[in-house]
Amino acid sequence: MNNIPYGRQHITEEDIAAVTKVLKSDFLTQGPSIEEFEKKFAEYIGVKYAIAVANGTAALHLCTMALGVKEGDKVLTTPITFAASANCVKYCGGDVDFSDIDSKSYLLDLNKIEDKLKKSPDKYKGIIPVDFAGAAVNLESLKYIADKYNLWIIEDACHAPGGFFTDSKGIQQNCGNGNFADLAIFSFHPVKHIATGEGGMITTNRKDLYEKILLLRTHGITKNPSQMSKVDGGWYYEMTELGYNYRLSDIQAALGVSQLSRAGLGLARRKEIASEYERAFKNLNLITPINDKGHAYHLYVIQIEDRKGLYDYLRTKNIFCQVHYIPVHTMPYYQSLGWKKGAMPIAENYYEKCLSIPMYPTLTKEEQQRVIDAVTEYVK
Numbered sequence: 001m002n003n004i005p006y007g008r009q010h011i012t013e014e015d016i017a018a019v020t021k022v023l024k025s026d027f028l029t030q031g032p033s034i035e036e037f038e039k040k041f042a043e044y045i046g047v048k049y050a051i052a053v054a055n056g057t058a059a060l061h062l063c064t065m066a067l068g069v070k071e072g073d074k075v076l077t078t079p080i081t082f083a084a085s086a087n088c089v090k091y092c093g094g095d096v097d098f099s100d101i102d103s104k105s106y107l108l109d110l111n112k113i114e115d116k117l118k119k120s121p122d123k124y125k126g127i128i129p130v131d132f133a134g135a136a137v138n139l140e141s142l143k144y145i146a147d148k149y150n151l152w153i154i155e156d157a158c159h160a161p162g163g164f165f166t167d168s169k170g171i172q173q174n175c176g177n178g179n180f181a182d183l184a185i186f187s188f189h190p191v192k193h194i195a196t197g198e199g200g201m202i203t204t205n206r207k208d209l210y211e212k213i214l215l216l217r218t219h220g221i222t223k224n225p226s227q228m229s230k231v232d233g234g235w236y237y238e239m240t241e242l243g244y245n246y247r248l249s250d251i252q253a254a255l256g257v258s259q260l261s262r263a264g265l266g267l268a269r270r271k272e273i274a275s276e277y278e279r280a281f282k283n284l285n286l287i288t289p290i291n292d293k294g295h296a297y298h299l300y301v302i303q304i305e306d307r308k309g310l311y312d313y314l315r316t317k318n319i320f321c322q323v324h325y326i327p328v329h330t331m332p333y334y335q336s337l338g339w340k341k342g343a344m345p346i347a348e349n350y351y352e353k354c355l356s357i358p359m360y361p362t363l364t365k366e367e368q369q370r371v372i373d374a375v376t377e378y379v380k
């Protein structure tokens with residue numbers, strides 16, 4: 001019996017040929033593949049600007065830097081996410097405030113957000129919602145609240161390229177399209193929809209932030225005469241801000257372009273797998289995800305009382321599930337900053353029961369049946 005992981009990348013001969021082509025070209029980094037990837041990704045999402053970066057964490061850091069997060073600034077996020085969604089606030093010296101999730105969608109509970117903001121309207125600078133598992137946050141509703149309290153929004157859309165919600169006018173709003181959030185970020189880690197090994201993308205409709213992030217991505221160095229104090233010659237450049245080297249390489253970007261051309265197919269296959277799970281688990285004593293046509297199904301999370309029992313049982317069948325996530329505020333680092341277990345009861349209760357079962361486009365029908373049979377055997 002082969003091993004079935006909870007998620008995995010899909011690399012084709014076309015992907016390999018695309019990478020090989022770059023390796024034989026003049027540019028391994030800072031070449032033409034970067035711009036091509038950015039342009040095509042922006043088209044896929046339906047956003048004005050896209051900036052390719054080294055990984056999703058670098059994307060988050062560039063966003064908090066560009067928005068000017070500094071010591072004393074408070075930023076809200078969810079405890080049910082990967083640690084990086086919160087850490088990017090700490091990188092800039094800001095304070096993270098976690099807010100509990102909704103028990104059905106597992107996304108930030110907007111009522112709880114508003115309660116916090118009402119209590120201390122001047123304390124907060126921004127909010128980082130996460131399209132957890134691929135379920136789109138309703139950013140129209142969130143922006144309504146954010147505007148009232150003058151907050152920026154960074155959408156962590158790592159789980160949701162191709163995901164969307166439908167706004168109050170009935171219009172489809174793609175995750176990361178920048179119509180409600182100031183900035184959005186994606187990751188191309190191999191478990192995500194599009195894989196470049198390491199890699200990330202920032203999307204926005206705001207020209208000011210786009211230009212600032214381009215500068216910060218490459219050390220804060222510019223060769224653009226309109227941004228420099230003088231021009232000494234063809235070699236001349238100026239470092240005008242303290243930036244980083246957060247670039248993606250052309251090798252990775254070429255892989256990204258090739259992967260992106262199959263993103264629609266991969267997403268369709270994920271949706272098929274999800275509806276098959278839903279059908280198979282209908283009569284079992286399990287909680288399955290909310291069925292939503294805009295769900296991008298990065299993860300398929302079920303909830304079960306005896307989660308550890310099921311996790312261990314599936315391992316004996318070579319099915320390797322995962323838990324997303326251990327609530328970030330319970331991590332020793334955040335506990336050292338004063339957070340305590342019990343602070344986010346809904347997130348913590350969710351954590352006790354959640355299990356991400358295999359979900360990736362190349363999961364075969366037979367493999368999915370093996371997962372379904374094993375889960376069904378255990379639950380019955």
Ligand SMILES: *Cc1c(COP(=O)(O)O)cnc(C)c1O
Nearest residue numbers: 055056057082084158187188189
């Ligand atoms: C993967 C992920 C990140 C970080 O992306 P990396 O590319 O691994 O740095 C951030 N947020 C969420 C929600 C993620 O799933």
